[in-house]
Amino acid sequence: MNVVTLQVEGFRNIEAADLLFQTRNLLVGPNGAGKTSIAEAVAVALNGRSFRTFDLAMLLRRGADYWRTVATVNQEDNSTHRIAISATSQQRERVKLDDRNVRITQLATDFPVVTFIPEDRDLVVGLPGIRREYLDSILARSDPSVYRLLSRAAKILKQRRNLIRSNNPDIVTLDIFDEELASASILISDARENLLGYLQGVVEEFNQRITGRSEEVCFRYLRSWKNDPLSDLKASRSYDFRTGSTSVGFHRDDFIIELNGLPAKSTASQGQIRSLAIALRVGSAQVLQNNIGEPPLLILDDVFAEFDRSRAARLVTAIGQYQTIATNTEHVDIMDDWSVYEISGGRIVSH
């Protein structure tokens, strides 16, 4: 998949901008100039979701009546599509794909985008929820049945939480939600563990290509139950009543990332963590490409700042197969052959 053009209006600090993308694109500008907003607009234009906020109402430019993104995209089968998304302060997002109204969730599967942001180091060192979200976002886009499973499971969890927090909860109803939660948790954890199996080799390879060193990467999935989630749920019931939470299930799982046999979270250096985090993202792009047959667009926000010249050069080579939109505060000399947009004060000042 290639994004060819992008029009943006009333978006963050951008009044209006028109961009034409090549395979490799660099958005350059000082902090606050709007380069990340342009990158964000690309993500919103293609997938209807931002990597900076869950609340799309935040996107509306101060004083503007509406925001709008229009992207044209070429897919692998040589078809061209036009995606237009707009919203006003009164009305939430409306999505038109080739002039037809579609649901916003459909876009993520048809037009895959993989984003790396500096905070992604939390994939390695952060809380388990970030790693679960990483796996689930790959699974949800790869398989519609897993997408439905995940949304059902989230709903079960919400109902169970409301039930145990209510006065005098009905125990038969709780039994039923526990059974549903247990069977959904088994299916989800199996799907995540399978995915990790695919990812492990891919991430190890990208990590090696970026660092230039041979390092062993190993993933281990950790379930929040021992043998059977249902019996663990029942055993922790009185604890759950006290805390008003659900202590066993797919939403409490995690995975451990080992680098050369040691947990990366506690032993890896800053450089190793950063490379691993990028390898996790680029690796997910390859898995998505295998699963949906469409190479994702890569958005790399502020990646090159902390990389030395050789590591940056290796990264550029490693991502060669993907269309890329990168942001940086200054020009990068190894990227002279990239299409460069300079951005300042929410405007494109040169191209």
Add this chain to the structure above:
Amino acid sequence: MYPASLSKLMDELSRLPGIGPKSAQRIALFMVKRGPQDAQRLAEALLAAAANTKRCRECFSLSEEDLCGVCANAGRDHSVICVVEEPRDVLAFERGMSFRGLYHVLGGVISPMDGIGPEQLHLGELLNRLRGDTVKEVILATSSTIEGEATATYLAKLIAPAGVNISRLATGVPVGGDLDYVDEVTLSRALDGRYRVT
């Protein structure tokens, strides 16, 4: 600004389900344009419907009598009860004309986040209807949402001691589907494909 009585009408209309401020405005202006006679007819119809419609004492479907047309009909198969969430689900089955049994309207589904537990549904009344040997089969036709499934499971457990056959409406009804939006063909296929729970 609109005259006070017109704004009042718009305000009332916009509280109706599926009607936003814009539609409320359109309907109100339309009614005013049509004049008092049409408005009178609509107002009378509204009043009559609200005053005369009540719940059937057997199945809790909507009816003008104590017993609804289905429950009062001796030609229906009184040995089968189809359990649904809302009165509109009864209408969906009746449109299909493929079901000859009786209904039981629960008045909702178990949903803790909406504060609805089993005690808010017409469950005791269903158990009462299963006393005696008239009823041989109960079809659980709640939707296939989480809440619909949980309610069906709950009902299956609750009804099991009554010793009747219990089946679940199976194929054809899409996941998360609302019976009201399922066409008649799909619904009758779903009825044929129902499977035994106990």
